Structures are given as structure tokens and as C-alpha cells.
Amino acid sequence: MCGRYLMTSPKDAMKALFGVRADAHIPPRYNISPGQPVLIVRNNESGLAELAAVEWGLVPEWKKELGAKPLINARMETVAEKPSFRSPMKRTRCLVPFDGWYEWKTVNGRKQPFLITPVGGGLQAFAGIWTTWHGPAGEHWLETMAILTGPTNGPMRSLHSRMPLVVKREQYGAWLTPHDPLPRGFLESFDFMPETAFEWRAVNSRLNDVRFDAPECLEPPEQERQHTLF
Template sequence: MCGRYLMTSPKDAMIKTFGVRADAHIPPRYNIAPNQPVLIVRNAEGGRRELAAVEWGLVPEWKKERGDKPLINARMETVIEKPSFRSPMKRTRCLVPFDGWFEWKSLQGRKQPFLITPVGGGLQAFAGIWTTWHGPTGDHWLETMAILTGPTLGPMRSLHSRMPLVVKPGQYDAWLKPHDPLPRGFLESFDFMPETAFEWRMVSSRMNDVRSEGPECIEAPEQERQHSLF
């Protein structure tokens, strides 16, 4: 599951990591939530990569009404077959830049947020899909995305039974290249980042409020030690 994440790396890191052009200022964001605008990396005309601002919460292109529940995640086990995800999985995959994501765990009757980050830090990319929704009359234009998830099998399972799929840099091109139909065993051909590449720590309960923003969101709670998975 991935229901909140952060992207705080500077613009230069975005350009270097993904080989994209970034003219506008990219502010750090510490509490990215569903239905908000987010940055993705996708293929553009001529095979080059581009940065694009879309909304987090995929709206299938064939839906007449947007609906109240955004599709923020897509399970790797069913993403190829489900009608909501089948077409973008084949034609419009994307990378979702991030520096960490959040999960919650019940501790002593309260909802405690944890920040999960790459060991050693650094900008990474979720495996994502995106599409364009034109609304009930066909005259609307809304680009949206969802993040793929898979099961957690190791210590991270103590936080949540699922985690986002993280694409290794050497496989960015393969993930972005469209296929119709998808090659057999497409998802299995990717060596997604393992759980051991990430660590966790408790963060401030300010994260519980989607209106909170800023570095104070990832401060350690007072009188609480930092914990690691490994």
C-alpha cells in the first residue's frame, strides 16, 4: 500500500536521475496525498522522457463519472487483467519520483506514522501507470496516475502487507516502453528494489493531517528512538 509519500530532492537531482528537462522550480513536498497534483516521468514524442504534472488517483478513461474513491494503487497480481488498469499498463506506464513513503501502525491505541526511505537516501521511482480521462461528454481533460504495489514478504510486513514497486534505474527505459500486447511475463522480468534496500523510522503525528506540509512532518517524535528494519 502507498497512500502518502514525499518528494524533496532538488531539481538538479531530478534532471540527473531521470534525464528530463525541468525549467520550473520544483518545491520540496513532505506530505503528498491522493487527489493532489504530482510529478511523473513518462515517454513523450520521439522517445524522449518528460516531466508531467498529473493527479494521484487514476480515473479510467472509459468511466462516465469520476467517482468518489480514487484508484491510488494497482496490485501487481491483477493490474494486467483489471479493466481499470489494463490499457494504461500496456501503453502508458510512468515513473513516480519519490524520496520516501509513509505507512501507519497502531501503537498503544494511536495511529503512529512511519517514514520508509532508501538506505543511504536518494531519489527513487515507483512503478506507475497513467491515463487521460475526458469526462462524461468527452470535453474534459484530466491526466491521472496510480502506483503499483506488491506483497511484503520480509520484516516490512510488520508495517503493512503491501509495498510500492520501486523500479531500478537500469530498468527505467524498459518500464516506460509501451507494449501492446504486453510480452508474456512482463512484470516478472523486472528486478524491483527489494525490501532490504529500505529502512524505516517513526515520524511526527503531524503526518496524520493531509493539510500538514513542511520538514516538521518528518521530524522524529519526542522521546522516541529511531528504528530500522535491519
């Protein structure tokens, strides 16, 4: 799954990778959590890619009221069939810019966070879906998104049984193009980035606090830092 991630690349990198305007200041984010505003790349009404701010945690357009548990991930195996996801999967897919994501693993009886990044670094994009919720009487305008995930079958399985789907640059356009109905084998037609394209390392447990969003999130675990002092 993907429950936290970071996006620290400057706006020039966003322009170069996605071909979108990024005029406003984009601050680096080291601990992006569900329920927070995030940036996505989507097609506008003219079919051109644009940068937009939405909330992480998809609220289905047909839902009558906001639920307590946000839908932050959608499984690739069921995203085209589940009522919460099937409409945005057909019509409103998006790319979610990121520089890395986090997973937790129990080490010596403690939950240890790990940072997963592309080998060699650099900005990448999760496969996502988004939608607009207007409420039962049309009184709201809330845009939200979820990140698609798939099973891990290689070395990353030591961290988690699932990982976010990462779209390759040459397939960005295909991912953003709407289809209704969705073509047979649509997801299978994508060559998502493999586990071997990523590496990971343990990072500071200060990351566990969703309110903490600073470069210190990327530092080594506290015990490792203490060890280097001697």
C-alpha cells in the first residue's frame, strides 16, 4: 500500500517531466499524509495536462456524507469493478508526483519506517484516480484522489505485500486519456515500473508523527546517528 510519501522536487522538475504550468511556489513536502492537500497531474476539459491541488482520500461522487475512513488506495485487481472506483477509473485518472514513499516494518519489536526511492533519485508519478464530491444537495465541491497499488513479488515484499503503481514517463499520456467503457486489459497494457527500479533505507522515527514535515524525516534512525558519534 501507500500511506505516506514525499514530494520535494522543485517546480522546474514538474514542468520538465509533465509539461504543465507550475507558476505558484511549491514547497517541499517530506511527510505527506492522508487527508492532506496534494498535487496531481490530470487532463483539463481541453484534454491538456494541468497541475491541480486535491485532497488525498477519495470520496465517491455518489456518497451522501463524508466517511471517517478515507479511501487512500485502490487495488489494481478490483479498481475497475468496485463502485467507489470504477467511474473515476474510466473517466478521471491522474498522475501523483512523488520523490519517494514510506513503509513500516517491525525491527527489534519496534515499527521502523523505511524510505523507498527510485534508484538514482528523481521525480516520478504514481498511478491515481480522482473525482469531485458535491454532497447530497450539491452544496460541496471537494476534489479527492486515491493511489493504485499492486502486489509485490520480489525483494520489496520484505517490507510490504503491496506497492503503489508507478507509471513510466512514456505512458503518461495513455494513463491520462479517459475511456468509457474501459478497454479490455487496460491495466495489463501498462508496463509499470518494477520493484528493481527502487531502493530503500531506514529513516528517522520522527516520521511517525503526521504533524512533523521537515528534512529530518530523511535522516538515519536515531540509534544509527548516535552510533556515528563514537
